[in-house]
Amino acid sequence: xxxxxxxxxxxxxxxxxxxxxxxxxxxxxxxxxxxxxxxxxxxxxxxxxxxxxxxxxxxxxxxxxxxxxxxxxxxxxxxxxxxxxxxxxxxxxxxxxxxxxxxxxxxxxxxxxxxxxxxxxxxxxx
Amino acid sequence: xxxxxxxxxxxxxxxxxxxxxxxxxxxxxxxxxxxxxxxxxxxxxxxxxxxxxxxxxxxxxxxxxxxxxxxxxxxxxxxxxxxxxxxxxxxxxxxxxxxxxxxxxxxxxxxxxxxxxxxxxxxxxxxxxxxxxxxxxxxxxxxxxxxxxxxxxxxxxxxxxxxxxxxxxxxxxxxxxxxxxxxxxxxxxxxxxxxxxxxxxxxxxxxxxxxxxxxxxxxxxxxxxxx
Numbered sequence: 113x114x115x116x117x118x119x120x121x122x123x124x125x126x127x128x129x130x131x132x133x134x135x136x137x138x139x140x141x142x143x144x145x146x147x148x149x150x151x152x153x154x155x156x157x158x159x160x161x162x163x164x165x166x167x168x169x170x171x172x173x174x175x176x177x178x179x180x181x182x183x184x185x186x187x188x189x190x191x192x193x194x195x196x197x198x199x200x201x202x203x204x205x206x207x208x209x210x211x212x213x214x215x216x217x218x219x220x221x222x223x224x225x226x227x228x229x230x231x232x233x234x235x236x237x238x
Numbered sequence: 239x240x241x242x243x244x245x246x247x248x249x250x251x252x253x254x255x256x257x258x259x260x261x262x263x264x265x266x267x268x269x270x271x272x273x274x275x276x277x278x279x280x281x282x283x284x285x286x287x288x289x290x291x292x293x294x295x296x297x298x299x300x301x302x303x304x305x306x307x308x309x310x311x312x313x314x315x316x317x318x319x320x321x322x323x324x325x326x327x328x329x330x331x332x333x334x335x336x337x338x339x340x341x342x343x344x345x346x347x348x349x350x351x352x353x354x355x356x357x358x359x360x361x362x363x364x365x366x367x368x369x370x371x372x373x374x375x376x377x378x379x380x381x382x383x384x385x386x387x388x389x390x391x392x393x394x395x396x397x398x399x400x401x402x403x404x405x406x407x408x409x410x411x412x413x414x415x416x417x418x419x420x421x422x423x424x425x426x427x428x429x430x431x432x433x434x435x436x437x438x439x440x441x442x443x444x445x446x447x448x449x450x451x452x453x454x455x456x457x458x459x460x461x462x463x464x465x
Contacts, residue, residue, distance in 0.1 A: 158266075160265050160266070162265060164264050166266050180266070182268055184268050184270070184368075184370065185369050185435055186369055186436075188269065188271070189267075189271065191265075193265065224441075224459070228282075
């Protein structure tokens with residue numbers, strides 16, 4: 113009796129979860145549904161299955177693909193990305209450089225300017 | 239010149255360029271329609287040069303203000319071939335030689351060695367990230383250094399131990415300058431920080447090597463533009 117109970121438990125723990133996973137919608141459908149809830153113009157972070165990571169502006173979320181404008185120094189054409197390529201998609205709320213980065217940049221710039229001036233002065237003296 | 243080291247640098251440069259060219263096109267292209275083909279930059283910097291074969295242990299590096307220009311050609315969005323030229327102001331170290339016939343009290347005479355360095359070089363660098371505002375880079379290559387070396391021995395008075403004997407004056411001496419050339423492999427690292435779409439600030443540290451080890455270290459900061 114105990115053996116039968118154990119076998120039943122093993123079947124439940126091994127077969128049960130697989131059945132539950134099988135019911136999950138395809139990953140592409142999940143990202144499609146999520147992307148279509150994000151308003152156009154929102155800043156998003158996208159990671160693709162090939163490992164590429166991009167911060168972009170969501171232009172439009174169509175049923176088959178989404179249109180992204182990567183945030184780059186020099187503008188690049190709008191990119192079409194199929195939902196099946198997406199490994200993760202999230203809103204990027206970051207705006208500006210933030211207080212911490214601003215302080216760090218200020219300190220770094222100040223130290224750099226001071227050292228540069230000091231070196232020039234020393235060179236002039238010699 | 240250290241030929242095996244130089245050959246290793248060249249092989250690494252060719253490997254990096256080939257590997258970069260063979261990369262697959264990413265799903266999201268960050269390459270602009272009209273990407274930059276060239277970059278040019280000017281810089282000022284601080285040169286430190288090792289002279290342990292001449293200087294005393296406490297003074298075997300000289301330092302000098304330097305300036306230069308560079309021009310690079312992008313082979314891919316990440317790989318760039320670059321040439322550079324730089325000149326430094328005169329740097330100085332001291333050496334000391336014992337003066338003979340001053341026993342039992344040793345007297346040393348100081349020599350001032352003045353060096354002025356100019357260099358031209360060519361190399362390959364790998365620039366991380368693509369079409370962003372901040373780009374770290376690493377690189378290496380070969381450069382030819384021209385070093386102008388002059389020696390001046392200042393006037394010196396030798397004190398005499400016997401009372402009433404006047405000091406002996408050793409007159410100042412200047413030797414004819416020497417010019418030498420050397421080819422040295424170098425490695426460099428730094429970053430480009432874009433302040434506009436095609437204009438950037440760049441800072442880097444470059445180290446050159448000789449048989450004795452690190453022979454020159456240059457810190458540079460400058461501005462440049464992509465063309």
